[in-house]
Amino acid sequence: MTDISQRYQTILDKIKQAEIQYQREPNSVKLIAVSKTKPAKMIREMASLGQQAFGENYLQEAIGKQDELSDLDLQWHFIGHIQSNKTKDITQHFDWVHGVDRFKIAKRLSDQRSDQKSPIDICLQVNLEAELTKSGISPEHAVDLAQQVSTLPNIRLRGLMAIPSPNNSFSVQRRLFMQLRKLLEQINQSGLKLDTLSMGMTDDMEAAIAEGATHIRIGTALFGAR
Numbered sequence: 459m460t461d462i463s464q465r466y467q468t469i470l471d472k473i474k475q476a477e478i479q480y481q482r483e484p485n486s487v488k489l490i491a492v493s494k495t496k497p498a499k500m501i502r503e504m505a506s507l508g509q510q511a512f513g514e515n516y517l518q519e520a521i522g523k524q525d526e527l528s529d530l531d532l533q534w535h536f537i538g539h540i541q542s543n544k545t546k547d548i549t550q551h552f553d554w555v556h557g558v559d560r561f562k563i564a565k566r567l568s569d570q571r572s573d574q575k576s577p578i579d580i581c582l583q584v585n586l587e588a589e590l591t592k593s594g595i596s597p598e599h600a601v602d603l604a605q606q607v608s609t610l611p612n613i614r615l616r617g618l619m620a621i622p623s624p625n626n627s628f629s630v631q632r633r634l635f636m637q638l639r640k641l642l643e644q645i646n647q648s649g650l651k652l653d654t655l656s657m658g659m660t661d662d663m664e665a666a667i668a669e670g671a672t673h674i675r676i677g678t679a680l681f682g683a684r
């Protein structure tokens with residue numbers, strides 16, 4: 459087995475183990491392979507093992523790799539910071555956008571998504587730790603933003619996303635992910651039907667799965683250090 463296929467198998471096993479340990483439905487946790495800074499040939503190799511969903515942070519880099527891989531049927535997730543002058547390209551090149559934190563960005567994505575395509579799937583990024591330097595909406599404003607965004611025609615609001623700052627404590631990791639899960643429940647009590655919690659990376663994926671992650675975004679553990 460190659461490095462990549464070994465790493466891929468290890469992560470799939472970890473996901474399965476965590477689903478069992480935390481009483482999650484089998485296959486309820488989807489893996490997004492985060493391929494930022496890694497070459498197209500590594501993506502191609504992982505795709506040949508059965509992986510379909512890939513996450514990218516940098517638009518120009520992603521478009522270059524997508525061109526090289528256009529013979530494959532892949533699902534592309536934009537997980538980077540969204541600049542408003544890039545929304546049009548994002549709607550053309552991606553199936554999902556995870557980091558929406560302003561109505562203005564959501565509206566641009568909706569306005570610019572081609573009518574030929576199905577609505578683009580989006581998540582609202584929530585800043586759970588009120589860090590001034592990080593993007594994401596504050597939890598207090600998430601319900602209102604979700605209500606507003608859900609009225610836009612060419613996007614489909616799927617759920618919430620968070621990137622907690624690194625912390626070695628499993629219980630601290632869990633507490634933050636629990637807050638995101640509760641916030642999703644609160645939004646759904648307000649009448650929406652969101653089904654996605656995009657949370658968990660290489661160092662906190664188990665805690666995220668324990669708290670209900672539906673999509674984990676894994677880079678380092680699959681492709682090696684960046």
Ligand SMILES: *Cc1c(COP(=O)(O)O)cnc(C)c1O
Pocket residue numbers: 492494515537538621659660661675676677678679
């Ligand atoms: C880079 C990145 C990841 C992957 O992080 P790893 O720790 O390498 O697994 C996940 N989510 C986002 C938003 C990222 O920018």
